[in-house]
């Protein structure tokens with residue numbers, strides 16, 4: 001009888017954004033669903049989640065993914081609980097209201113780095129200016145091992161059941177993107193964290209690191225975002241221009257609260273250049289990639305029904321914090 005390897009992963013207590021942690025539990029039986037995965041624990045004093053004299057934190061399994069990188073392997077995404085069973089203060093998943101009809105699509109941008117430089121950059125200086133890298137092909141545009149990593153990541157994510165919607169090379173050399181869509185307020189955010197885990201672990205073998213900072217390079221190099229595409233049942237089925245206008249006014253009112261949830265150092269990225277709006281302004285625009293919120297053409301054509309794209313969240317943001325903030329703002333808008 002084979003043994004099964006369950007990698008319990010969770011988010012630690014580091015600020016401003018958490019790191020992923022994981023440890024393996026060996027099981028005799030194959031887990032068929034998350035209910036088959038028992039609670040577990042870890043030393044919170046080593047992850048900035050507890051003091052040494054009372055160090056136990058609990059791991060509550062919340063989502064199960066097949067792990068194609070390991071024979072008989074599974075990834076068990078967990079929430080962190082206090083010893084009394086309450087959510088740990090670092091547990092932002094718990095702050096996302098449960099709503100099966102809220103849909104999110106995140107576009108995770110990132111750089112793959114080796115020896116302090118993005119893959120494909122020369123040892124000294126800079127590569128050719130941006131232009132041909134976005135959705136590019138060829139060694140001169142994407143370098144050598146980057147695509148191999150990106151492809152392997154895609155395969156592992158699909159095998160895990162993660163709902164990737166696509167991948168593409170991005171505007172800066174060495175910069176890439178994947179899109180993850182999920183129905184249910186927590187689903188896409190769960191999948192983003194597991195996809196990040198799979199990517200980091202995969203890159204160990206290539207001696208490559210994943211750079212999630214939103215502006216690793218000054219000058220004429222794009223920063224990295226994590227655009228948040230969102231819709232509720234009401235937005236998809238009822239919508240309308242008056243509702244849309246209230247929605248945008250409420251987003252404007254909570255501009256600072258949104259920015260606070262959208263990842264660290266975003267002032268470096270939201271400059272008004274490189275397809276962004278500046279951090280101290282809120283704007284929306286139809287098909288406008290220089291706006292805070294881009295309104296797809298189809299949304300307007302469909303009598304203001306459908307999804308919207310908030311372009312402000314950055315690559316290092318915690319998708320739970322993003323989803324939580326977006327739904328909180330939406331909850332204030334009357335749907336009468």
Ligand code: ADP
Nearest residue numbers: 103104105106107165179180181229230231307
């Ligand atoms: P772009 O780069 O032009 O902004 P992408 O294709 O990279 O567009 O990303 C668009 C995202 O919008 C995808 O992740 C997709 O899943 C998401 N999306 C599409 N329809 C909806 C919807 N109804 N609700 C929420 N997200 C959606």
Ligand code: MN
Nearest residue numbers: 107177179227
């Ligand atoms: Mn995209």
Ligand code: MN
Nearest residue numbers: 107109170177
């Ligand atoms: Mn992009």
Ligand code: MN
Nearest residue numbers: 107227309311
């Ligand atoms: Mn986008």
